[in-house]
Amino acid sequence: MTDQELIARAFTMHQYSYVPYSHFPVGAALLCSNGRVFTGCNVENAAYGSTVCAERTALLKAVSEGCRAGWQAIAIAGQGADYCWPCGACRQMLYEFAPGLRVLAARGDGDFQAVPLAELLPHGFGPKSLE
Numbered sequence: 001m002t003d004q005e006l007i008a009r010a011f012t013m014h015q016y017s018y019v020p021y022s023h024f025p026v027g028a029a030l031l032c033s034n035g036r037v038f039t040g041c042n043v044e045n046a047a048y049g050s051t052v053c054a055e056r057t058a059l060l061k062a063v064s065e066g067c068r069a070g071w072q073a074i075a076i077a078g079q080g081a082d083y084c085w086p087c088g089a090c091r092q093m094l095y096e097f098a099p100g101l102r103v104l105a106a107r108g109d110g111d112f113q114a115v116p117l118a119e120l121l122p123h124g125f126g127p128k129s130l131e
């Protein structure tokens with residue numbers, strides 16, 4: 001699957017975003033080494049802090065379906081003029097399972113940037129930190 005195809009999968013998730021408060025839909029698509037793709041959207045809540053980002057929705061779907069290794073890339077699609085970079089909590093959650101992950105951050109017009117997760121979360125705290 002190409003980066004562009006993964007980005008397209010992320011954009012298709014906007015239709016499922018539950019965003020009555022921010023009105024800012026985000027979609028995500030996580031590519032695993034076996035070719036499986038786990039998608040996600042943001043799901044907001046009246047208690048704002050309980051909101052779950054699109055990336056973590058995709059991550060939780062992958063882990064809860066038995067896929068917790070071999071993650072290649074995650075595409076994140078926002079609708080704004082700026083690239084949709086993952087929030088701190090999502091960076092941390094992704095680092096747990098895939099410190100070498102590629103992150104593709106797209107903006108509303110479809111343009112995107114690709115950066116390694118390690119660049120977004122330098123000196124990250126992960127499972128190895130507990131050894």
Ligand code: THU
Pocket residue numbers: 019022024025026041042043044051052053054055076084085086087090
């Ligand atoms: N959001 C995501 O889903 N992923 C990101 O990378 C950034 C922010 C969501 C959370 C909230 O529903 C809305 O975007 C505005 O912050």
